[in-house]
Structures are given as structure tokens and as C-alpha cells.
Amino acid sequence: MPVHHWAEALEDLVHGLVELDFPWVTGQNLVPGGKQLRVHGDPSLSVRCPVYPTGTASIPENDTVKSQAATRLLSWAEPTDGGSMARTSTRASGRATIAHVAAEAGVSRATVSRVMNGLSTVDPAIGERVRAAAAKLSYSPSTVARSLAIGRTQTVAIVVPDLANPMFQETLRGLSRAAAREGYRVLVADSVENPAEEVILAREARRRCDGLVLVAPRMDGAQLEELLPDLAPVVLVNRTTGIPGVPVLAVDYASGIRAMVAHLAQLGHRRIAYVAGPSASAGDRARREGLAHPLPEAAGAEVVVIPCGAMFEDGHSVREEVLRSGVTAAVCFNDVVAMGLLGALHEAGVAVPEQLSVTGFDDIAFARYTSPALTTASVPQTRLGEQAWDRLFALLDGQAPPPDVDINPRLEPRASSGPAPALPSRAFPDAPHRTRHT
Amino acid sequence: MPVHHWAEALEDLVHGLVELDFPWVTGQNLVPGGKQLRVHGDPSLSVRCPVYPTGTASIPENDTVKSQAATRLLSWAEPTDGGSMARTSTRASGRATIAHVAAEAGVSRATVSRVMNGLSTVDPAIGERVRAAAAKLSYSPSTVARSLAIGRTQTVAIVVPDLANPMFQETLRGLSRAAAREGYRVLVADSVENPAEEVILAREARRRCDGLVLVAPRMDGAQLEELLPDLAPVVLVNRTTGIPGVPVLAVDYASGIRAMVAHLAQLGHRRIAYVAGPSASAGDRARREGLAHPLPEAAGAEVVVIPCGAMFEDGHSVREEVLRSGVTAAVCFNDVVAMGLLGALHEAGVAVPEQLSVTGFDDIAFARYTSPALTTASVPQTRLGEQAWDRLFALLDGQAPPPDVDINPRLEPRASSGPAPALPSRAFPDAPHRTRHT
DNA sequence: TTGTACGCGTTATCAA
DNA sequence: TTGATAACGCGTACAA
Numbered sequence: 081m082p083v084h085h086w087a088e089a090l091e092d093l094v095h096g097l098v099e100l101d102f103p104w105v106t107g108q109n110l111v112p113g114g115k116q117l118r119v120h121g122d123p124s125l126s127v128r129c130p131v132y133p134t135g136t137a138s139i140p141e142n143d144t145v146k147s148q149a150a151t152r153l154l155s156w157a158e159p160t161d162g163g164s165m166a167r168t169s170t171r172a173s174g175r176a177t178i179a180h181v182a183a184e185a186g187v188s189r190a191t192v193s194r195v196m197n198g199l200s201t202v203d204p205a206i207g208e209r210v211r212a213a214a215a216k217l218s219y220s221p222s223t224v225a226r227s228l229a230i231g232r233t234q235t236v237a238i239v240v241p242d243l244a245n246p247m248f249q250e251t252l253r254g255l256s257r258a259a260a261r262e263g264y265r266v267l268v269a270d271s272v273e274n275p276a277e278e279v280i281l282a283r284e285a286r287r288r289c290d291g292l293v294l295v296a297p298r299m300d301g302a303q304l305e306e307l308l309p310d311l312a313p314v315v316l317v318n319r320t321t322g323i324p325g326v327p328v329l330a331v332d333y334a335s336g337i338r339a340m341v342a343h344l345a346q347l348g349h350r351r352i353a354y355v356a357g358p359s360a361s362a363g364d365r366a367r368r369e370g371l372a373h374p375l376p377e378a379a380g381a382e383v384v385v386i387p388c389g390a391m392f393e394d395g396h397s398v399r400e401e402v403l404r405s406g407v408t409a410a411v412c413f414n415d416v417v418a419m420g421l422l423g424a425l426h427e428a429g430v431a432v433p434e435q436l437s438v439t440g441f442d443d444i445a446f447a448r449y450t451s452p453a454l455t456t457a458s459v460p461q462t463r464l465g466e467q468a469w470d471r472l473f474a475l476l477d478g479q480a481p482p483p484d485v486d487i488n489p490r491l492e493p494r495a496s497s498g499p500a501p502a503l504p505s506r507a508f509p510d511a512p513h514r515t516r517h518t
Numbered sequence: 519m520p521v522h523h524w525a526e527a528l529e530d531l532v533h534g535l536v537e538l539d540f541p542w543v544t545g546q547n548l549v550p551g552g553k554q555l556r557v558h559g560d561p562s563l564s565v566r567c568p569v570y571p572t573g574t575a576s577i578p579e580n581d582t583v584k585s586q587a588a589t590r591l592l593s594w595a596e597p598t599d600g601g602s603m604a605r606t607s608t609r610a611s612g613r614a615t616i617a618h619v620a621a622e623a624g625v626s627r628a629t630v631s632r633v634m635n636g637l638s639t640v641d642p643a644i645g646e647r648v649r650a651a652a653a654k655l656s657y658s659p660s661t662v663a664r665s666l667a668i669g670r671t672q673t674v675a676i677v678v679p680d681l682a683n684p685m686f687q688e689t690l691r692g693l694s695r696a697a698a699r700e701g702y703r704v705l706v707a708d709s710v711e712n713p714a715e716e717v718i719l720a721r722e723a724r725r726r727c728d729g730l731v732l733v734a735p736r737m738d739g740a741q742l743e744e745l746l747p748d749l750a751p752v753v754l755v756n757r758t759t760g761i762p763g764v765p766v767l768a769v770d771y772a773s774g775i776r777a778m779v780a781h782l783a784q785l786g787h788r789r790i791a792y793v794a795g796p797s798a799s800a801g802d803r804a805r806r807e808g809l810a811h812p813l814p815e816a817a818g819a820e821v822v823v824i825p826c827g828a829m830f831e832d833g834h835s836v837r838e839e840v841l842r843s844g845v846t847a848a849v850c851f852n853d854v855v856a857m858g859l860l861g862a863l864h865e866a867g868v869a870v871p872e873q874l875s876v877t878g879f880d881d882i883a884f885a886r887y888t889s890p891a892l893t894t895a896s897v898p899q900t901r902l903g904e905q906a907w908d909r910l911f912a913l914l915d916g917q918a919p920p921p922d923v924d925i926n927p928r929l930e931p932r933a934s935s936g937p938a939p940a941l942p943s944r945a946f947p948d949a950p951h952r953t954r955h956t
Numbered sequence: 957t958t959g960t961a962c963g964c965g966t967t968a969t970c971a972a
Numbered sequence: 973t974t975g976a977t978a979a980c981g982c983g984t985a986c987a988a
Contacts, residue, residue, distance in 0.1 A: 177965055188975045193967060203973065218748070223726045224671060225965030227662045228980050235705070235726070243691040244883070246684075253681040256708050265726065267673070267705050270694050288661045288673070288703065310656065392887055423887035445682070449830055449861035451889035615981055626959045631983060641957065663981030666964050 176217035184213035196221060236472055237267040237285035238293040239278065245390070245416065246444040247461050248295060251317065254465020255293055262473055264290075275299050275360070279307055286311050291472045293317060293465075298360045313475035315468045319362055327471035327481045329464055333363050333441075334370030336457040336489030340411050340439055342377040343455075343491055348500035349409040349437065350381055353402050355388045355395065355421065357413035364413060367441075386410075388417060395420025399428060408436065408500040415440035415447045415456055422450055422496065433498030443492055452495030459489050614655035622651035634659060674910055675705040675723035676731040677716065683828070683854065684882040685899050686733060689755060692903020693731055700911055702728075713737050713798070717745055724749050729914050731755060731906045735800045751913035753906045757800055765909035765919045767902055771801050771879075772808030774895040774927030778849050778877055780815040781893075781929055786938035787847040787875065788819055791840050793826045793833065793859065795851030802851060805879075824848075826855060833858025837866060846874060846938040853878035853885045853894055860888055860934070871936030881930055890933035897927050 178196075182189045187206060194200045195210040202210075213219075227233045238255055240248040256266045269285040271278040275298045286292045291313040296304065299319075308314060308323045315327045337354075344352055354371055357364035371383050384405050388394045395417035402410050402421065412418035418440030425432055432438050432452055440447055443458035467485060474481040616634075620627045625644060632638045633648040640648075651657075665671045676693055678686040694704045707723040709716040713736045724730045729751040734742065737757075746752060746761045753765045775792075782790055792809055795802035809821050822843050826832045833855035840848050840859065850856035856878030863870055870876050870890055878885055881896035902925070909919040 179965080189966080190968085190975060190977095191973090194974090197967085201973070206974085220721075220725055222666075222965050224662060224665045225980090226967075228660075228666050228964090228982090229966040229968080231980075233662060243687070243694060249681070249684075249687050252706070253708065256681060256706055257710065260708070265705055265707065265723065267703055268690070268694055269703065270691065270698070272695065283658070285703065287658055392883065396887070419884065419887045422889060423891060426889040426891075445830065446857065446884050449834070449857045449888075451860060451864040453861060453864075617981080627982080628959060628984075629957090632958090635983085637984095639957070644958085660981050663964090664983075666966085667981080667983045669964075 175222075176214075176219040178219070178221065180217055181210065181213045181219045184217060185210045233288065233290050234263060235265045235267055235289045236291045236293065236469075236476075237269060237289040238295065238468075239269045239271060239282045239285055240295045241271050241278070241298060242273050242390075243268065243270040246446065247414070247442050247459070250444070250461035251293075251295060251465040251468070254462035255469050256465070258466040258469035259473075262469075264473075271296075273298070279303060282307060282311060286314070291315075291476050293468045293472060294319075297362045298358065313472060315471045315475075315481075317464060317468055327475070328484045329467055329471075329487070330484070331363075331459050331464075331487045331489060333366035333489070334373075336441065336459075336491075337367040337370040337411065338373070338375045338378070339489070339491045340441070340457055341371065341381060341383065342375040343493060344409045344411070344437060344439070344497060344500075345378040345381040347409075347437065347497060349407075350500065351405075351407045352381055352383050353405055353407040353410045354383050354385045355398055355402065355410050355412040355417055356385055357388065357390050357417070359387070361390070367413070383411075388413060390414060390417065392416055392420040392423075395422075396424045399424035399430075402436070403428075403430070409497065410436060410438050412438065412440050415442045415444045415454060418454055418456070418496075419446065419450055422454070426451075432496050435501055437497040437500070439497055441489070443489075447492075448494070450496070455494045455497035456492050457489035458492045459487060613660075614652075614657040616657070616659065618655055619648065619651045619657045622655060623648045671726065671728050672701060673703045673705055673727045674729045674731065674907075674914075675707060675727040676733065676906075677707045677709060677720045677723055678733045679709050679716070679736060680711050680828075681706065681708040684884065685852070685880050685897070688882070688899035689731075689733060689903040689906070692900035693907050694903070696904040696907035697911075700907075702911075709734075711736070717741060720745060720749060724752070729753075729910045731903075731910060732757075736796065736798045751910060753909045753913075753919075755902060755906055765906075765913070766922045767905055767909075767925070768922070769801075769897050769902075769925045769927065771804035771927070772811075774879065774897075774929075775805045775808040775849065776811070776813045776816070777927070777929045778879070778893075778895055779809065779819060779821065780813040781931060782847045782849070782875060782877070782935060782938075783816040783819040785847075785875065785935060787845075788938065789843075789845045789847075790819055790821050791843055791845040791848045792821050792823045793836055793840065793848050793850040793855055794823055795826065795828050795855070797825070799828070805851070821849075826851060828852060828855065830854055830858040830861075833860075834862045837862035837868075840874070841866075841868070847935065848874060848876050850876065850878050853880045853882045853892060856892055856894070856934075857884065857888055860892070864889075870934050873939055875935040875938070877935055879927070881927075885930075886932070888934070893932045893935035894930050895927035896930045897925060 178189050178192050182192045185192065185206070187210060191202065191206065192210050192214070194202050195207050196214070223234075236255075236259060238252055240252065242248060243252075252266070252268060259266055267285060267289055269281045271281050275296070278296050278299050282292065282294055282296070292311050293315050294308075294311065295317045297318050299307075304319070305321060305323055308316070308321060308326050312325060315329065317329045318331055320328050320330050341352060354367070357367070368385070371385075374381070374383075384407060386398060386401055386405060388398045390413060395412060397420075399421060410418075410421060412421060418438055422432060422438055425436065425438070430436055438454070440454045440456040441459070442461065443456045444461070447454040447456045464487070467482075471481040616627045616630050620630045623630065623644070625648060629640065629644065630648050630652070632640050633645050634652070661672075674693075674697060676690055678690065680686060681690075690704070690706060697704055705723060705727055707719045709719050713734070716734050716737055720730065720732055720734070730749050731753050732746075732749065733755045735756050737745075739759075742757070743759060743761055746754070746759060746764050750763065753767065755767045756769055758766050758768050779790060792805070795805070806823070809823075812819070812821075822845060824836060824839055824843060826836045828851060833850060835858075837859060848856075848859060850859060856876055860870060860876055863874065863876070868874055876892070878892045878894040879897070880899065881894045882899075885892040885894045905920075905923060912919040
């Protein structure tokens with residue numbers, strides 16, 4: 081009979097029948113809390129006697145207890161709750177631990193661990209008993225304890241500058257779904273476009289996880305290089321860096337914007353606006369550099385830069401400035417800005433692309449469904465998230481990551497870009513508004 | 519001199535100068551790994567001597583070592599790497615732990631913990647020493663170990679059916695930003711519209727976190743009720759349940775869709791299409807119920823249901839069916855579907871709202887910027903995420919959560935809905951397409 | 957104020 | 973095969 085009910089065990093103990101020789105109760109099956117076994121005359125010798133949910137008790141097998149065996153037992157100190165049930169716990173959690181399952185099944189914790197993880201071979205009968213015990217107590221292992229023990233969290237983090245931006249959402253989605261296939265989860269950290277916060281956030285997020293995907297287009301370069309070594313394993317998206325061992329997924333914004341301008345030039349546009357992004361953004365810098373070195377096909381086309389931003393509102397608010405500038409086409413920083421501008425033009429009755437061509441960048445899912453459908457440069461954002469995962473996983477797995485990729489945005493000509501009008505749009509400052517019904 | 523270089527300590531040991539009385543080295547400052555201190559003639563007495571990154575050594579202060587003091591020392595067993603540096607570790611991690619910092623600063627781990635957490639009062643000089651040591655070793659506490667010790671992860675999870683849907687993205691964003699303000703992070707789990715996966719995913723995600731926000735519009739009701747108790751603390755979004763203690767954030771889709779139909783009826787529409795969502799969706803059921811009990815203002819308007827879906831493509835593909843149905847207005851399941859339909863109508867040259875009014879639902883950020891701007895029913899999705907956090911945090915904090923909310927979508931009349939045409943759109947099956955330039 | 961010792965719930969190593 | 977025990981890294985009563 082390997083397991084005693086605690087009352088039996090106490091009885092045995094009191095009557096000196098077993099002399100604290102319990103091969104079936106070992107130190108490792110202890111449960112937090114439990115009852116107090118007190119020794120008459122010497123309170124310092126009292127010892128906690130853990131009691132399992134099943135009602136079986138564990139008597140610590142050590143010298144203190146053995147010395148108690150030579151003494152008379154006084155009483156069980158009843159727990160304050162009355163102790164009608166044998167179930168006790170100092171923590172409020174109430175969740176079953178591996179120790180509970182071990183006690184219930186009458187085996188060691190190690191065996192429970194083996195059964196749960198199905199690693200080593202276990203006696204089928206024992207395995208069944210353990211599984212039954214686990215089911216009965218509805219046990220599920222603590223991921224935290226597991227992570228501490230094995231040194232992995234099975235979680236990666238992604239730091240994005242703005243969760244409201246569809247582009248980063250797509251990256252997150254690609255990462256999340258790819259990581260899920262490998263049993264990893266994703267923690268998101270949204271820096272809310274605050275580069276200062278970003279550094280702290282990245283450090284903090286990294287500490288909770290096994291790896292990090294960093295999307296930080298606004299972060300200062302020097303700061304980034306200082307930060308990256310502490311973040312490894314880390315994958316950098318939309319930025320380049322000189323730090324070795326950091327896979328980089330770069331988008332060639334320069335060539336993308338060049339192709340866009342060339343596209344418009346070939347449609348006859350000679351004066352084109354670049355509706356710029358946030359000045360601190362690495363992506364904006366890259367686009368400007370691209371504009372500084374146009375393709376041969378774009379020869380003769382002049383580009384005027386109009387400062388703007390990255391959001392809907394920015395694009396929406398820049399309409400008048402674009403119209404005043406006397407351009408026949410507006411190349412926007414991204415699709416979101418382009419959509420804002422498109423909306424504003426629609427409200428003003430400016431026909432796109434008849435009077436003004438408008439293009440975006442990124443090819444977010446919505447770009448295909450604007451009216452007119454938005455000409456843009458396609459950046460496979462979801463794929464970017466997947467590729468980030470491929471590299472991060474390789475790093476986590478001790479493999480060499482796939483080579484860095486330099487994504488070349490693909491031009492997506494749609495309905496929002498058309499032949500340049502004979503006269504630029506400023507010739508129609510008072511063009512009749514289309515009827516609106518509200 | 520409280521700290522010895524390990525070579526010094528060894529020397530002292532060999533020469534019997536210190537007799538293993540190192541008050542500055544205690545058992546608790548051990549570092550994993552380290553060198554082997556061997557006792558001549560009795561290998562069983564050998565003991566591991568941890569060595570700190572700083573080059574100081576720790577000699578375990580126990581009986582085994584004391585007995586060794588009575589013996590001659592033979593040698594340091596050199597680690598296989600040659601051991602030129604004193605830095606050793608069995609784990610590859612290389613990250614500094616609290617023990618390293620304690621050794622470096624010459625204090626106990628408890629003191630380091632106190633300094634790092636700024637809880638108890640510490641001697642300013644010691645505090646400074648600890649901070650310097652931490653900075654030198656670029657120490658940052660292990661969140662995992664911390665979580666295990668305090669029983670909290672400072673992380674919550676959100677399970678969403680589809681990360682590609684802007685609505686859930688907004689909820690995630692609201693949750694993430696609100697949680698961040700309280701120092702919590704968010705783990706995302708994307709069930710990829712798979713209700714079966716959802717149950718497992720929710721359980722799994724919950725185990726890693728302190729709480730859960732569940733957005734599961736497609737999950738079977740019975741299954742949900744069985745699942746919820748295991749998930750507590752949990753907040754349910756967009757669903758109702760009878761389980762007590764589970765805060766619910768419900769959106770009153772029924773009244774929202776009623777208001778929408780009434781809006782169109784007042785614009786003179788007499789035959790209206792409901793472009794339906796996924797049939798398994800609780801949100802679609804609610805909308806249909808709303809349609810079954812129209813408002814008085816909508817009297818005389820007939821609603822035909824056209825099965826569709828929840829995505830762009832669904833809306834895009836349903837154009838012909840809508841046109842054939844002879845309606846003058848299409849009430850779409852959500853904004854995404856409406857945008858798909860809007861794009862398809864634009865391609866076909868059908869004027870919105872002159873020939874056909876189109877409305878959406880949710881008021882995603884893009885709805886304001888479609889052309890024409892989309893009439894929709896506004897569901898404050900970001901706010902929903904924030905409210906979910908308020909309730910989850912209250913639960914985590916042991917407070918009573920704020921009362922359940924029943925969000926009433928607010929009608930947002932924009933340009934995509936207008937007076938009913940004299941003739942329904944099917945009268946213009948071959949309406950001239952607007953010129954497109956590509 | 958500082959240090960000791962133990963608990964948190966696992967996994968992993970080794971001996972039986 | 974199974975069990976005992978030491979990590980894993982940190983927080984925290986309690987003692988000094």
C-alpha cells in the first residue's frame with residue numbers, strides 16, 4: 081500500500097507503527113502549505129506536513145522529523161479555515177501543479193513530466209494513471225515555470241511604430257501566422273510613433289521573449305546600432321545596419337519611387353509632386369534619394385516636394401497645396417496618404433486621373449478597392465513578416481539565417497494614374513463640384 | 519578586502535591561510551558552472567567552485583568544503599575551453615543574472631533585488647554600487663523568473679478570428695495601448711477564422727498570460743460556455759454569455775442595422791439588399807434579427823438578403839447579384855464588404871449613390887476616405903479594446919469590473935447613400951463605363 | 957539595513 | 973523504467 085490517507089499516516093505516526101519510514105512519501109512531492117505537525121515541548125521542532133488534494137499526506141523525511149520520531153506528537157495544528165478538507169494551499173491560485181498530479185497518481189514529479197512530454201518511455205499502466213490524474217485535476221503545466229527551466233519562452237516580440245498603419249499590421253499578421261506554424265506566439269509592442277519610447281520598448285519586449293522583430297523606421301541610426309547587440313537574436317525590418325549577425329529585410333524604396341516617377345513621365349507628366357512622409361523616417365529619406373537620381377525614362381520630368389506625413393489626415397489636408405503647385409500628378413509617400421488625398425480631391429470635385437493622377441506606395445489591401453483603384457508600388461508586407469520569421473527562427477534554431485533580402489517594390493498601375501491632362505489642374509481651381517448627397 | 523580574486527582565494531586556500539572562512543562568499547551567491555576544486559585522493563569530495571564574470575570566486579561554505587579544508591588540494595580542473603578567462607557558465611546564455619551582480623557589488627542577491635525594485639530602503643552607497651555593477655554587466659532581470667516568483671506575467675492575450683480584418687486590428691490596438699499604460703503587454707493569437715483552432719488557441723494563450731480577451735464571433739455557443747470558466751479572468755467581445763463573472767462587451771448590431779435601413783427608407787428606398795456576412799457569425803445573426811423587426815420609419819421598405827461574406831473579395835464578387843436583384847440600396851455586412859462592392863461598382867460604371875446607395879458597418883478608418891465616402895454605422899472599435907482592458911484589469915486587480923456595455927452603433931451618413939433613383943439600377947445594366955486609363 | 961533560506965513549477969541529470 | 977535532487981533566476985518572510 082504505497083499511499084496512506086493522512087489520518088492513517090498520523091495514526092501510524094502516533095502509535096509508532098511506522099517510525100517515519102515512508103518510502104512512498106518523499107521530499108519532492110511536497111505541496112505548498114499543508115498542516116503543521118507539532119512536537120510537544122519544543123515548538124522549534126515543529127514541521128509542516130503537506131497534504132495533497134487527494135487527502136494523502138507527506139511527511140518530510142529529514143533529520144528534524146526523525147528526531148521528532150523520538151518525541152511525542154501533540155497535535156495537528158488545524159488550519160484557520162477549519163481544515164475540514166485536506167486541500168490546502170498558501171497561494172490563492174488553486175491551479176493544480178505537477179506535484180498534485182504526482183501525488184494523485186502516486187508517482188514522482190519526474191515521471192509526470194515524462195508522461196506529459198512523452199519523451200522517455202514510461203510504463204503504459206503508469207502513464208495511464210498519470211494521464212487520468214492530470215485529467216481529474218484538469219492539470220495544465222505552467223508555461224512560465226517551463227520557460228524558466230528550459231530557458232526558452234516559445235515567444236517572439238515585434239516592435240512596430242504604429243499599430244494603426246495597415247502596413248505594420250500586415251507584417252504582424254505574416255509574422256504571427258508563420259510563427260504559429262512553429263509553435264511560437266507573438267507579443268506586440270506599439271511604440272505609438274515615439275522613437276524615444278521605442279528603445280525602451282524594444283529592450284523590454286526582448287526580455288520577455290526569445291527573439292525580436294524590430295520595425296523602427298524613425299529610430300536614430302547611432303542609437304539603433306548601440307541597441308541591436310543587446311537585442312539579439314533580432315531581425316530588422318525596413319532598415320539597414322552594419323551590425324553583423326542581424327538579418328535585414330530592406331525594401332528598396334528608392335528604386336520603387338524611381339519606377340513610379342518613370343511610369344508617370346511616360347504618361348506625359350512633366351511636373352510631379354512628391355507628397356513626402358515624416359522627415360525623420362528612413363523610408364522617406366530613401367524615397368528622396370531615389371528622386372534625386374531619376375531613371376532615364378523620367379528625363380524631363382520635374383519633381384516638387386510637398387512636406388506631408390504618413391496618415392490619412394496628412395494626405396487629406398495637403399490637397400490645396402498640391403493643386404496650387406501646378407502638378408499633373410502626385411506621388412504620395414504611402415497608400416494611406418494617397419487615400420487621404422483621394423478623398424479630399426473627390427470632395428473638391430477634382431477628377432482622378434483626368435485632372436490629377438495620384439499614386440500611393442505599399443499596396444495595402446485597400447488600395448485595390450479605392451475609387452479609382454490606386455496605382456501603387458507593391459511591397460509584399462505579409463511576406464515580409466513571414467521572411468522575418470524565417471530568419472528569426474533560423475537564429476533561434478542555431479542555423480544560419482537565409483540571406484538578407486532587398487525587396488524591390490513592384491509597380492501596380494491601376495486606375496488612379498492616367499495620361500497628363502493638357503492643362504495642369506490649377507487651370508481648374510473652380511471646377512464644378514460633383515453633386516453630393518448627405 | 520571583502521572580495522578575492524579567485525587565484526588569490528585559491529592560494530589562500532592552499533596555504534591554509536583562510537581556512538574556508540569567507541564571510542564574503544555565501545552559498546547563495548553561486549553562479550552556475552564554475553571550476554572544479556578537487557581533493558587529492560578522494561574524487562567524491564570534489565566540489566564545484568563557481569567563478570564570477572568579474573574573476574572573483576565563490577567557495578561553497580558547507581560541510582563538504584570544510585572537510586576539504588582538512589585535506590590537501592590537488593588542482594583546479596581546467597575547463598575544456600582552456601579557462602584563460604574566469605568567466606564560465608554551463609548554459610550558453612551568457613546573460614548576467616542577479617547573482618553576478620550581487621557578486622560584483624559584493625552584496626547578497628536579496629539586496630540587489632531590493633535595489634532593482636526600489637522597494638525597501640537601502641544604504642545609498644550600496645545602492646550605487648549595485649547599480650554600477652548592474653550597468654557594468656548590463657544586467658536586466660529575467661522576466662520569466664520574476665513571473666514565476668511573483669505569480670504574474672504582466673501579459674494578457676487577445677484571441678481574434680482574423681488579424682487581416684481592420685476591426686480586430688483596432689480592438690488589438692486599443693487593448694495594446696491601454697494595457698501598455700498599466701505596464702502590461704499583449705500577446706496576439708490569430709485563429710485564422712478557424713473555430714476549432716480557436717478553442718485550443720484560447721486555452722494555450724491563456725496559460726501564458728494573466729488574462730484573456732476573447733473575440734470569437736464564430737465559436738459554437740455551448741463550446742464557449744464550457745470554455746469560459748477555464749479562461750478566467752477573461753473578457754468577451756462581440757458576444758454575450760450567461761456565465762457570471764465574465765464581462766461582456768456587446769455591440770447592438772440589430773439596432774444598428776435597423777437604423778441603417780430606416781435611414782435608407784427615409785431617402786426613399788423601397789427595395790434594399792442586405793449583403794450578408796458569414797452565416798456562422800454571431801454578428802450576422804444579430805443583423806438578420808434586426809432586419810426582421812424594422813423600425814417604424816422603415817415601414818414600406820422591403821429587404822432582400824444576398825448571401826456574401828466578410829472580405830473584400832466577397833463584396834467585389836457580389837456586384838451582379840446585387841444589380842440583378844432590382845434594389846436601389848445595398849446594406850453591407852461590414853465596411854470591408856462595402857468597399858469591395860464599391861470597387862466593383864466603380865469598375866462597372868455604376869454611379870454611387872446616384873444609381874445605387876451602398877452602406878457599410880463598423881466605420882473603419884478607411885470608410886471616411888473611400889470615394890464616395892462610405893455611409894456606415896460607427897462601432898468604436900478602438901474604444902472597445904480599451905474597455906476590454908478596463909474590465910480585464912479590474913479583474914486582475916481584484917476589483918469589480920465596470921458594468922457590461924451594450925454599444926449602440928452610431929449612424930454615420932456620408933456620400934455613398936443618397937436619394938433613391940426614379941428607376942432601380944437594373945434599368946441601367948449597360949450603363950456607359952467611365953473611361954479608365956491604365 | 958542586510959543577509960539567510962526557501963518557495964515558485966518545471967526540466968534534466970544521474971543513480972538505483 | 974523510476975525516483976531523488978539540483979538547477980533555472982528571482983522575490984520575500986524572517987532573522988540578525
